[in-house]
Amino acid sequence: METRSNHTLIVFAGLVALGLAAPMFVYPVFLMKVLCFALFACAFNLLIGYVGLLSFGHAMFFGFAAYISGYSVKVLGWPTEVGILAGTAVAAVLGLVAGAIAIRRQGIYFAMVTLALSQMVFFFCLQAKFTGGEDGIQAIPRRPLFGLINIANDFVFYYVVLAIFCIGFLIIWRTIHSPFGQVLKAIRENEPRAISLGYAVDRFKLIAFVLSAALAGLAGATKAIVFQLASLTDVAWQMSGEVVLMTLVGGMGTVFGPIVGAGIIITMQNYLAGFGEWVLVIQGAIFVVTVLLFRRGIVGEIMALAQYMQRRSRPAPGARGSAQESPAE
Amino acid sequence: MFELIGVPPQALFGQLLLGLINGAFYALLSLGLAVIFGLMNVINFTHGAQYMMGAFCSWMLLQYFGIPFWGALVLAPIIVGATGIIIERLFISRLYHLDHLYGLLLTFGLALIIEGLFRQQYGSSGLPYTNPIPGGINLGFMFLPWYRGFIIVFSLVVCLGTWFMIEKTKLGSYLRAATERPDLVQAFGINVPRMITLTYGFGVALAALAGVLAAPIYSVNPVMGSYLIIVVFAVVVIGGMGSILGSILTGFGLGVVEGLTKVFYPEASNTVIFIIMAIVLMLRPQGLFGTPK
Numbered sequence: 001m002e003t004r005s006n007h008t009l010i011v012f013a014g015l016v017a018l019g020l021a022a023p024m025f026v027y028p029v030f031l032m033k034v035l036c037f038a039l040f041a042c043a044f045n046l047l048i049g050y051v052g053l054l055s056f057g058h059a060m061f062f063g064f065a066a067y068i069s070g071y072s073v074k075v076l077g078w079p080t081e082v083g084i085l086a087g088t089a090v091a092a093v094l095g096l097v098a099g100a101i102a103i104r105r106q107g108i109y110f111a112m113v114t115l116a117l118s119q120m121v122f123f124f125c126l127q128a129k130f131t132g133g134e135d136g137i138q139a140i141p142r143r144p145l146f147g148l149i150n151i152a153n154d155f156v157f158y159y160v161v162l163a164i165f166c167i168g169f170l171i172i173w174r175t176i177h178s179p180f181g182q183v184l185k186a187i188r189e190n191e192p193r194a195i196s197l198g199y200a201v202d203r204f205k206l207i208a209f210v211l212s213a214a215l216a217g218l219a220g221a222t223k224a225i226v227f228q229l230a231s232l233t234d235v236a237w238q239m240s241g242e243v244v245l246m247t248l249v250g251g252m253g254t255v256f257g258p259i260v261g262a263g264i265i266i267t268m269q270n271y272l273a274g275f276g277e278w279v280l281v282i283q284g285a286i287f288v289v290t291v292l293l294f295r296r297g298i299v300g301e302i303m304a305l306a307q308y309m310q311r312r313s314r315p316a317p318g319a320r321g322s323a324q325e326s327p328a329e
Numbered sequence: 330m331f332e333l334i335g336v337p338p339q340a341l342f343g344q345l346l347l348g349l350i351n352g353a354f355y356a357l358l359s360l361g362l363a364v365i366f367g368l369m370n371v372i373n374f375t376h377g378a379q380y381m382m383g384a385f386c387s388w389m390l391l392q393y394f395g396i397p398f399w400g401a402l403v404l405a406p407i408i409v410g411a412t413g414i415i416i417e418r419l420f421i422s423r424l425y426h427l428d429h430l431y432g433l434l435l436t437f438g439l440a441l442i443i444e445g446l447f448r449q450q451y452g453s454s455g456l457p458y459t460n461p462i463p464g465g466i467n468l469g470f471m472f473l474p475w476y477r478g479f480i481i482v483f484s485l486v487v488c489l490g491t492w493f494m495i496e497k498t499k500l501g502s503y504l505r506a507a508t509e510r511p512d513l514v515q516a517f518g519i520n521v522p523r524m525i526t527l528t529y530g531f532g533v534a535l536a537a538l539a540g541v542l543a544a545p546i547y548s549v550n551p552v553m554g555s556y557l558i559i560v561v562f563a564v565v566v567i568g569g570m571g572s573i574l575g576s577i578l579t580g581f582g583l584g585v586v587e588g589l590t591k592v593f594y595p596e597a598s599n600t601v602i603f604i605i606m607a608i609v610l611m612l613r614p615q616g617l618f619g620t621p622k
Contacts, residue, residue, distance in 0.1 A: 054430050054433070056433075101607050101610050101611065102610075104610045104611070104614040105566070105610065105614060107429060107430070108366075108372045108429050108430065108433060109566060111372070111430070111433055112372065112562040112563070112565065112566055113566055113606070113610065115559055115562060116559060116560075116562055116563040116566065116602075116603050116606055117603065117607070119559045119560075119563075119603060120600045120603035120604070120607075123599040123600045123603075124600065126599075127596060127599075237555070237559060241437060241441070244434065244437075248434060276449065277445045277446075277448040277449040278445065278449060279445075280441050280442075280444060280445030280448065281441070281442050281445035281446055281449070282445075283438075283441055283445075284437075284438045284439065284440070284441030284442035284443075284444075284445060285438070285442055286438070287434060287435065287437060287438025287439075287441065288420065288435060288438040288439060288442070291424070291431050291434050291435045291438065292420065292423060292424075292435070295427070295431065
């Protein structure tokens, strides 16, 4: 357990180093987009990977937080950091309401309920005055963070987004390695047994749901400031599908899978932007191929391979202990 | 003319009629979803895309082969149902031993592929389909176009026919038995995998039938299914998938409620079904006709 956590931290440190150096080579706005979606996917993965709940409506938290942060910064003139926090807080409240309704059903029904609830939020955003309808909220200003940090500069802002991402990631990492996270995994593996052991399963699920919603909101609120835009695309069901795809491709229930998945899907969208509707077809095809051929996702398959090699070279009894982060079956 | 609660009767009955028609589509689609889910434990996310394929198939039959509406009403469900059988054999059948969520993800991917291909080919704007039964009758309090009346009666007949087949015939009893204990039914010498394949084809054909019926009312367009399927999911959650008659009743009932909302509080007409879903989940989580497990 302890050594595995350390491994994760070492990989994480490596990724941070990579993140620090990346803007020397890659366009920072693109990197910021990847980081926002990586955080979004990590938040989604907290539910599917560690509680076994498939939310098909996470766009409602991402998109609604984007609207709140955009509106409070542009129209109300709040400071940027307060705007982002406001978006996150509203997403958490929305998560509390949506979660309280959705956790009343399990499995496939949970997915359908979350999808329906997010469609409701979509229509609300379409009709409400403050969201700007089809236009969205455009030209959200990038005012200095805390009055000092000039985030109008993409390079500077990139490091701020990297810091936000790291905070979000460490919260998730801390959660899944806490006693609370162990109970979540117990619920994922065998819910009736967790109930019979005396755990208030619904309360654990709800807390995890709110946490996931808040972090998805943090990602959306940040994204609104990065692109200076909050629009209906962010709350539409296609966005919910995209975050599922990112997590699935990277590896559900792996710590780093969602980051890898977000990187791949965003890169792909970037290169295929000129191909119109083929993007939809290709995304669908990736879904089908991943589900049929490598359900554990890229990171999940690599970990399974590493485990297999380890077991072959050293058939020690302790080797199987590392199966703890295998994807949800 | 008299007025009802401040609303002219023409508007009220007009929306009620439209509500019943939408309800007929909800009923046909949720019925197909329920039949598929009952036997396969797969929520068919492709259902909306298959409804759209039904509408397109009927449009293509008319456009390229000159086959009129009445021919398409028979042919399109068969053609789209056959593509469903191919999809089941090629993809879905490989997932039965896994968690149900993978079935959802797979069919979602298939829906994206189908919708993307049609959008690539035909764009997102609608294609017109001429009304096969023009004209109508003035009932005094409202004008009833023949075709709209036909949709309601026809889909009601199809829904009740499906109910009769599943609940009252020998074939239906096999189906219900296989839903309960597939292994035992297989042991009696019934080919359960083939039954599953045909059931999926049948559910898809129902979706395609709804699409054919919808083509003359709504324009035929590639995105017509993806919005509808989310509403149908909510309908299914409200009704619970345990009961066939329950699905039919919930479908028609919610269509009417939606129509009435359009008259009295149009702002909420898009969301009313989702709000009802949330209320039902709080009061009776298993759905109106579902059984608690």
